[in-house]
Amino acid sequence: MAPSHTTTCAIAGAGPAGLMLGMLLARAGVDTVVLEKHDDFLRDFRGDTVHASTHQLIDELGLGDTFRGLAHQRIERLQVVTDDGPHTLADFTRLPGRFPYITFLPQWDFLTFLQDEAERFPNFRLVKNAEVTGVTTAGERVTGLRYKDADGVEHTLAADLTIGADGRRSAVRDAAGMRPRVFGSKMDILWFRLSKEDGDPGGMVGRLSDGQLFVRIERVGHWQAAIAVRKGGYEELRARGLDRFRDQLAALTPFLAGRLADDLRTWDDVKVLDVQIDRLTRWWRPGLLCIGDAAHTMSPIMGVGINLALQDAVAAANILAGPLRDGTLADEHLARVQKRRMPPTAATQRIQRFLQTRFLEPWVRGEGKSTTPVVLRLLKRFPPLQGGPARAMAIGLRPEHPGPLLR
Incomplete structure (x- = not known):
């Protein structure tokens, strides 16, 4: 030794x-x-999320200008698209302070x-x-x-x-x-990259339809994508074949259909997150x-x-x-x-x-209904409520600030 x-x-x-x-x-x-x-x-x-509270922290440390010079993707809203159309779940522009957004870096x-x-x-x-x-x-x-x-x-x-x-x-x-x-979990997340093209609708979007949840996050130069599955459901997807998986994604978000064969060539392009x-x-x-x-x-x-x-x-x-x-x-x-x-x-x-x-x-067990959840309808009817989820996500319940010894 x-x-x-x-x-x-x-x-x-x-x-x-x-x-x-x-x-x-x-x-x-x-x-x-x-x-x-x-x-x-x-x-x-x-x-890869840089929350509003993190931007505030870095600014308080005197490093904000350098940090914001790094290439990043700014997101101002989290949308959920159901079969009834788009709904805003979190509107980060309603956040208090100097950073009414989150970024991905x-x-x-x-x-x-x-x-x-x-x-x-x-x-x-x-x-x-x-x-x-x-x-x-x-x-x-x-x-x-x-x-x-x-x-x-x-x-x-x-x-x-x-x-x-x-x-x-x-x-x-x-x-x-x-x-x-x-505490356990009965779901997993599959992560993968998809190519981004000029004209793609941007932002951070969740797609809900017939027991499926597909999320795409706009990044600099690509989409970061995820789909929720039942715990252990990845092996079932593999057994059905990669073509079937691509078809599933294309049905959820049609504008991606023409690039899925190139983006997802093998199952090695799909990473499993064991949610816990x-x-x-x-x-x-x-x-x-x-x-x-x-x-x-x-x-x-x-x-x-x-x-x-x-x-x-x-x-x-x-x-x-x-x-x-x-x-x-x-x-x-x-x-x-x-x-x-x-x-x-x-x-x-x-x-x-x-x-x-x-x-x-x-929802991912197939028990979800295709109708839009009540909470999304409520947020759409009363837009100021969209600031609540935004604050919970981007700031958190107890943001911390550097004390005198750290500045």
């Missing part, structure tokens, strides 16, 4: 939560090391932006090709991380605080013996805190998982930066992070579970 290294805060996972927290702690003068198991950020169909560009900003500070280090294999402990206290480098050489990284930000299959969480409460909702009862133990998907896996409903993860990071930085910097970190500080972030997380998951079990899951 290679000699151990030491830092003040060791973070497992260079996703949005891990890199945002690492960057903020570095700004506050805390020595921070982030470990990432891959050698780059180039993975598709990750959370490839996550690798967002992560590279955070990395570049973090590396301006000499007390930040990102180690790639570092696969976390476990935690080190002294009694009940977590004292750091174990990881393997690209050559398989094992290392240890000792830290005053260890952060698990390594996603829904968190190695840190498992190694620490922390088991989430699983879970949450740790306790996000911390002495020396360790989990945030983001490691603490709570969100459903893709409303597209808020990345927003919750970033808000976790900001709250953690606000609460922990001072104690980490002056050496007074205590268990009560870790408990305070959970106390602040648990209520909006649990409330958002309750909303997701309600929508999923009462509406989406019955």
